[in-house]
Amino acid sequence: MDWFKRAxxxxxxxxxxxxxxxxxxxxxxxxxxxxxELEKNFNVCTKCDFxxxxxxxxxxxxxxxxxxxxxxNANISSVDFxxxxxxxxxxxxxxxxxxxxxxxxxxxxGFGKICGYEVVICIMDFSFIGGSMGSVVGEKxxxxxxxxIKRHVPLIIISASxxxxxxxxAISLMQLAKTSARLTKLAEAGxxxxxxxxxxxxxxxxxxxxxxxxxxxxxxGALIGFAGPRVIKQTIGQDLPDGFQRSExxxxxxxxxxxISRHEMKERLREILEFSTDTQVDxxxxxxxxxxxxxxxxxxxxxxxxxxxxxxxxxx
Ligand SMILES: [Zn+2]
Numbered sequence: 437m438d439w440f441k442r443a444x445x446x447x448x449x450x451x452x453x454x455x456x457x458x459x460x461x462x463x464x465x466x467x468x469x470x471x472x473e474l475e476k477n478f479n480v481c482t483k484c485d486f487x488x489x490x491x492x493x494x495x496x497x498x499x500x501x502x503x504x505x506x507x508x509n510a511n512i513s514s515v516d517f518x519x520x521x522x523x524x525x526x527x528x529x530x531x532x533x534x535x536x537x538x539x540x541x542x543x544x545x546g547f548g549k550i551c552g553y554e555v556v557i558c559i560m561d562f563s564f565i566g567g568s569m570g571s572v573v574g575e576k577x578x579x580x581x582x583x584x585i586k587r588h589v590p591l592i593i594i595s596a597s598x599x600x601x602x603x604x605x606a607i608s609l610m611q612l613a614k615t616s617a618r619l620t621k622l623a624e625a626g627x628x629x630x631x632x633x634x635x636x637x638x639x640x641x642x643x644x645x646x647x648x649x650x651x652x653x654x655x656x657g658a659l660i661g662f663a664g665p666r667v668i669k670q671t672i673g674q675d676l677p678d679g680f681q682r683s684e685x686x687x688x689x690x691x692x693x694x695x696i697s698r699h700e701m702k703e704r705l706r707e708i709l710e711f712s713t714d715t716q717v718d719x720x721x722x723x724x725x726x727x728x729x730x731x732x733x734x735x736x737x738x739x740x741x742x743x744x745x746x747x748x749x750x751x752x
Pocket of ligand 1: 462463464465466467481482483484485486
């Protein structure tokens with residue numbers, strides 16, 4: 437049957453080209469969004485304000501002056517001391533996460549400036565084994581706190597974590613005590629600690645440093661809690677209220693101090709740094725790259741905060 441034979445030899449089926457994903461569907465409103473557009477808008481949906489998870493490098497670019505981040509302790513990496521194996525070997529998971537993220541663990545710590553104010557900043561990456569807190573995360577936070585005390589500057593931690601890293605068992609749980617004790621030293625030195633919680637911040641991270649901030653700020657819609665809603669629902673056998681454990685719910689119930697959109701986070705941090713430190717910065721640095729656009733957004737979001745607040749009062 438010649439019909440089904442290729443007349444010419446050497447013709448091969450073309451390989452499918454790897455196309456970069458240009459579009460994605462918004463988790464909040466279901467709209468299809470152009471990825472470049474989303475990146476330009478701080479990874480926030482332009483239609484519904486849904487805050488997508490983002491990498492530590494995005495936070496660095498959005499918050500630090502001139503994208504300048506002097507990272508320290510980047511070379512500390514986890515050791516699989518228990519030779520832990522569940523579905524996958526922990527050692528393999530570590531290798532895969534390092535390859536995927538280009539980082540040695542789930543947190544980056546360093547030094548930078550926000551509107552001219554010097555800070556030590558720690559930023560977690562959810563893409564590294566769910567931002568789980570193992571020995572390295574704890575150690576890096578402890579060292580960053582020491583660094584803030586040494587330099588006499590405020591400490592900022594941006595959390596994104598599923599909680600303690602179970603593959604490190606009790607060592608992972610010890611990080612709760614270790615980080616909390618170190619933060620007490622920071623408080624004794626009279627230095628502010630600003631905790632920024634993003635989606636999701638749960639488990640051991642909520643149970644330690646994320647909730648110890650002098651100021652606890654949350655991104656809109658972030659899941660913040662100890663046990664997740666699914667576990668709670670199964671345990672109590674009841675349906676949970678709308679928006680349970682989300683930032684706005686936690687604000688209403690007094691767990692956090694403010695819900696702040698990514699667009700205005702830098703401006704709000706400047707205000708906090710201004711009144712919580714005695715540092716004087718020059719006017720140019722102070723105004724930095726806060727555009728008129730971001731300030732106009734600030735006004736609108738501030739109004740939203742007031743509405744949320746009123747709601748809280750009327751229902752209580
Ligand atoms: Zn949306």
